[in-house]
Amino acid sequence: MSQANVLFDAPGPRARRRHLILTVIAAVLLAVVLALMGKGLYDKGQFEGKLWKPLSEPEVWTGYFLKGLVNTLKTAAVSSVLALLFGVVFGLGRLSDHAWVRGPAGVVVEFFRAMPLLILIYLAFFLPPSISPIIADGPLGNFQRIMVETVGAPFGVEINAGNIQVPTFAALVFGLTLYNGSVLAEVIRAGVLSIPRGQAEAAYSIGMRKNAVMRLILLPQAVTVMMPAIISQLVVLLKDTALGYIIAFEDLTNYGVKIEPANYYNLLQAAVVCALIYIAINMALGWLATWLERRGRRSKKSAAAPMSAERTNLPDAGMGAGGV
């Protein structure tokens, strides 16, 4: 304990002895727990070579894990871009001076923030196939076809004689975009609001208009402030791509705990590898966020302090000061 700590005084000789004893006890307990777990796994034959061997074979990696990882990263990348766009539009929408823009934007953001991501994915996956024939017969049939062919086609959504088929990828991207987009909208709003008022006032006083104040003064500073929080949210998004498993999208989780174990019967081992891949990517992103936060604290590029990279510090649905 080199750094000063609010919970404990600097330890004297007696406290140091006590800490040493505690350390030894903890180490022994830890060793016992690990040994018991190891023995339990050993007794059930989980350390047998035939279970671990597939994980060292290149074809298992190229055939399963890397395939899944590519799908996961692809989903995360597409959803991130769309979520950021959604976030910018609705975050700035909530800051609008016009109540008719601010109100609906607020309702949309608060609604999607309060929904479990999974039911949005179910909605996108099951609803269009079920209701598209009804719409196709109605007055909006043509409109539906054009919308699917222009907006849906890039994501693989197909329409066939009025029947829409939504691939799991598109459903996943839909849910991830709306949910994380609304969270990012809040981040962006908070970021712009965190810039001291004097910045906007100074800009107005030299004759800038609303648009120029936002574009040239507030947003550039807000981006610096928001970066750690945005990256943290992208970590959340990346983790949420694993929901694809539930609708049978072939992502890393699906390959790791279902498709690969179905061929090699080593679920535990494959799941551990799968988890390690997620942890490595997410921790790298987390470090990037912390580094950006620390760098932002030092730099003078923005008039406000950077928002924390701690995910727990983002206010959740209904907790924002703005309200609906």
Added chain:
Amino acid sequence: MDQLFNFTEVFDNLDKILTGFWATIRLAVVCMILSMIVGTVLAVFRVSPTPVLRGVGTFLVNVLRNTPLTLIAVLCVSGLSDVLALRFSDAPSVNGFWWATTALSIYTGAFVCEALRSGINTVPLGQAEAARSIGLTSGQSLRMIILPQAFRSVIGPLGSVLIAMFKNTAIVGAVAYAVEAAATMKLMFFDLGASLPIFIGFAVGYLILILPTGYFFGWLAKRMAVAR
């Protein structure tokens, strides 16, 4: 067009929807209690003066919060319950419920731990120094100066974590306990054909449960905020 907004199937099946949400609430309440316990234990580990415990706490928190909840839930159900035959009960629904709560509680526990720790970190060092300088012992300073302030600044982040946990019941439900609300919605989509009214019925349910909780925690956090 009228058949798209036919709400009768929602009202006809209101009992199913309510049963689903009741299961969600049961899951959420048990997970809330368990995740607070797990989170507190992890937080104690992470701030303890013992390097071994700190290491264990840091390791567990980093592993748990960087692994997708879906993966944790599947690992618990397919891995621990099926492969290793670790079962809470012979009845599949009871076993599913407890594995679902276990997965969600340990995952949420990592976030609770981080919320608690960040609360402790908001207490300025000067508070502890001032407490010591007026002659309080470490126990008194913890009890009267530091923990009350830490607890107050924890309410906001803790509220966020608990609301996120509430929404995450849908994930563990889909993997292990398919009677809660989101799984019920999927089932109704299969039985009655997916329709917007059914979705709206469940969306309203989640809004009714989540928004007031959010407002409550937001209000409480503001009310209890420490003036600095």
